[in-house]
Amino acid sequence: MDFVVKKAELLRELQYAQGGVERKTTVPILSNLLLETTANTVVVTATDLDVTVQCTCPAKVKVAGALAVSARKLFDIVRFLPEADIHFKSDGQNWIQVTCDRSRFKIASLPKDNFPEVPSVDTKTIALPAQPLHYMSASCIFAITQEESRYTLNGALMILKPGSITLVATDGHRLVFVSRKVEIAGLEEEKKVLIPKKALIELSKLTAEDVSSIEFGSTENHLFFRVGKRLLVSRLLTGQFPNYDMVIPQENDKQVVLNTREFTDALKRVSIMADEESHAVRLSVTENQLDIHSNGAEVGEAKETLPAIYKGESVGIGFNAQYLLDFLSGLDSEEIELDLRDEETQGLLKPKPKGDYLHQYVLMPMKL
Amino acid sequence: MDAFYASIEQRERPEYRGKPVIVGADPREGRGRGVVAACSYEARRFGIHSAMPIGRAFRLCPKGIYLRPEFKKYTQVSRDIRAIFRSFAYLVEPLSIDEAFLDMSQEVSDGEAAVKVAQLLKNTILQDQQLTSSIGIAPNKFVAKIASDLKKPDGLTLVLSHQVQSFLDPLPISRLWGVGPKTETKLSQMGIKTILQLRHYQKDVLVQRLGKMGAHLWTLSNGVDNRPVMESREAKSIGHEHTFPEDAWDNETLEQTLFRLSASISQRLSEKGLSGKTITLKLRYSDFTTITRQTTLREALEDESDIYQLARKLLRKFRDSKRKIRLIGVSVSSLQSRNESARRQMRLF
Numbered sequence: 001m002d003f004v005v006k007k008a009e010l011l012r013e014l015q016y017a018q019g020g021v022e023r024k025t026t027v028p029i030l031s032n033l034l035l036e037t038t039a040n041t042v043v044v045t046a047t048d049l050d051v052t053v054q055c056t057c058p059a060k061v062k063v064a065g066a067l068a069v070s071a072r073k074l075f076d077i078v079r080f081l082p083e084a085d086i087h088f089k090s091d092g093q094n095w096i097q098v099t100c101d102r103s104r105f106k107i108a109s110l111p112k113d114n115f116p117e118v119p120s121v122d123t124k125t126i127a128l129p130a131q132p133l134h135y136m137s138a139s140c141i142f143a144i145t146q147e148e149s150r151y152t153l154n155g156a157l158m159i160l161k162p163g164s165i166t167l168v169a170t171d172g173h174r175l176v177f178v179s180r181k182v183e184i185a186g187l188e189e190e191k192k193v194l195i196p197k198k199a200l201i202e203l204s205k206l207t208a209e210d211v212s213s214i215e216f217g218s219t220e221n222h223l224f225f226r227v228g229k230r231l232l233v234s235r236l237l238t239g240q241f242p243n244y245d246m247v248i249p250q251e252n253d254k255q256v257v258l259n260t261r262e263f264t265d266a267l268k269r270v271s272i273m274a275d276e277e278s279h280a281v282r283l284s285v286t287e288n289q290l291d292i293h294s295n296g297a298e299v300g301e302a303k304e305t306l307p308a309i310y311k312g313e314s315v316g317i318g319f320n321a322q323y324l325l326d327f328l329s330g331l332d333s334e335e336i337e338l339d340l341r342d343e344e345t346q347g348l349l350k351p352k353p354k355g356d357y358l359h360q361y362v363l364m365p366m367k368l
Numbered sequence: 369m370d371a372f373y374a375s376i377e378q379r380e381r382p383e384y385r386g387k388p389v390i391v392g393a394d395p396r397e398g399r400g401r402g403v404v405a406a407c408s409y410e411a412r413r414f415g416i417h418s419a420m421p422i423g424r425a426f427r428l429c430p431k432g433i434y435l436r437p438e439f440k441k442y443t444q445v446s447r448d449i450r451a452i453f454r455s456f457a458y459l460v461e462p463l464s465i466d467e468a469f470l471d472m473s474q475e476v477s478d479g480e481a482a483v484k485v486a487q488l489l490k491n492t493i494l495q496d497q498q499l500t501s502s503i504g505i506a507p508n509k510f511v512a513k514i515a516s517d518l519k520k521p522d523g524l525t526l527v528l529s530h531q532v533q534s535f536l537d538p539l540p541i542s543r544l545w546g547v548g549p550k551t552e553t554k555l556s557q558m559g560i561k562t563i564l565q566l567r568h569y570q571k572d573v574l575v576q577r578l579g580k581m582g583a584h585l586w587t588l589s590n591g592v593d594n595r596p597v598m599e600s601r602e603a604k605s606i607g608h609e610h611t612f613p614e615d616a617w618d619n620e621t622l623e624q625t626l627f628r629l630s631a632s633i634s635q636r637l638s639e640k641g642l643s644g645k646t647i648t649l650k651l652r653y654s655d656f657t658t659i660t661r662q663t664t665l666r667e668a669l670e671d672e673s674d675i676y677q678l679a680r681k682l683l684r685k686f687r688d689s690k691r692k693i694r695l696i697g698v699s700v701s702s703l704q705s706r707n708e709s710a711r712r713q714m715r716l717f
Contacts, residue, residue, distance in 0.1 A: 026661075026685075026686070027685075049685070146666065147665055147666060147667055150674070151674070151677040151678075153717075170716065170717065172715050172716055172717045173713055173714075173715060173716060174716070175716060242716075242717040247716045247717070278712060278713065280712070318712075320713060344714070346716060362716065364713065364714045364715060364716050365714055366712050366713050366714065367712045367714065368712070
């Protein structure tokens, strides 16, 4: 294998590929990247068996070949090289020589056979708009559970309809629902897939670039997203996603409107004195006023009063302040509407004004 | 107790006495799977020991008396014997179905008195249950356990405080708690074969090579063990395993078995009101190499489908799909009571 690439171009692709690399080193080959030449590119592949990221970098290829090298080492080397051409040359055995300007490296490599095969992408695809997907995936990731045991909650549910895209994510305590009207050409019937958390994170990174649409396809076991020349393949999560419709409250008649910024800042301050494990704060709503109160058993307490737009009965409710902040910190709307019913019913938060998206956050209260 | 299951069988069937009795899986003329649960001392003379594959045992001693275990019966005997222990010591810590620690520090003040009491205990068990036992007397639990294993059957070994070091030094490191075949290999590569060699090794280097375990073993090799005798040892893990009648290959068989194992674990957890944070998968390949892989969660779980999903994930991730599997096991550890895991945060689902 013998090829030359531009430093900046390779670095950009390695940054994307890095996301696919296995973080735990339980299976050593997965801490490697596969480098594979085509006529005038080098294809970089990373996988942790669940998620595969494949990127393509323009290259002058002299001798074709394919080899696996340590992802971490290669990334670190390329990162610190000067802006110049990088020359990769294998010795036909176990080493790759990397030269750039005055630097020379010899990196250990492994044969291609050791590297897992990338699932076949040979399936019908449809075009999805990239920017809505970026916004929606970025809005959902935080709510996907960290808990491996809640298997079907380890990803977000994507619902494609001929006229809309919807993403739903939950960890059992809270739920994000975000939807946008958009025409999807070539989609005849509703399609629901579960996208694993790691794949969604990579998708949100890939769609952060300036692209207008991406190609999406699925097989029995895998999901494919092609974003420009980059490819994301994910194992499909199987199982029954909970019935999210049931938990989005319809009868929360106490609607409070707050300034997003003021509410966020007050929560940050008051939660300092909250119980460290539960992050519990109490919200009390009275006419045109919201009180936020925390009481950490041995630490102390805090209280803050905010102006609000509200008319109606008083209501009090406990929430995990961190759960509120997770949602609020990702918003850019000026105001937020909080719909409550009583202290045992889930609250509903919506950015105001609505904008292009139907964006809802359902949060279960805490018993205080 | 000496050869516990086998001795109970011999006690009940006089015609088995003096003969090699092997309790365990069906040997099926040497084609059997599964392992030896226990064997009589007569069987041990043929080289059979517990945990040996039953097929190998059969080839060593084809004329032996092979019996399926009857755990109900053994558990009853175990309870009766524990009752005897309790009449002797205020603090009794059962270690397994046929072993226990007795804290005699309130009852006896010197070695001589301890030996007298131990002899009396052995006689009581023999008269009451017609079973022999072996006792180790020592200043701490771990030395007592080693001492009890030393002169089986019907043994009695006393190790006084000033004798602990000379007692331990010549013993192979495999006698130490926590040294299994893997650690043994590691240590022997470092030139450590006896407890004396371990004790003379630099503690820092041991910690470097073996982590926390290194420090622990070094402490034990110096005869130090400060763990008190605890009346009720709570279960540390709940697990089940299954040996396939024929080595298994296909995912369906493996995953169905995983599901059954997960279901019975879930049931036992709920009987005890427990849930656990760590799921461990154990695989034994046809060549007997055994791997265990585990995953730890932030929230404890007890549901059969949760246990199953995680175990299956471990299986898919770590299984060498080129090799056939002989045994599969699942266990749940880091146990906690379910009340503890209840939180104030209410759930949507």
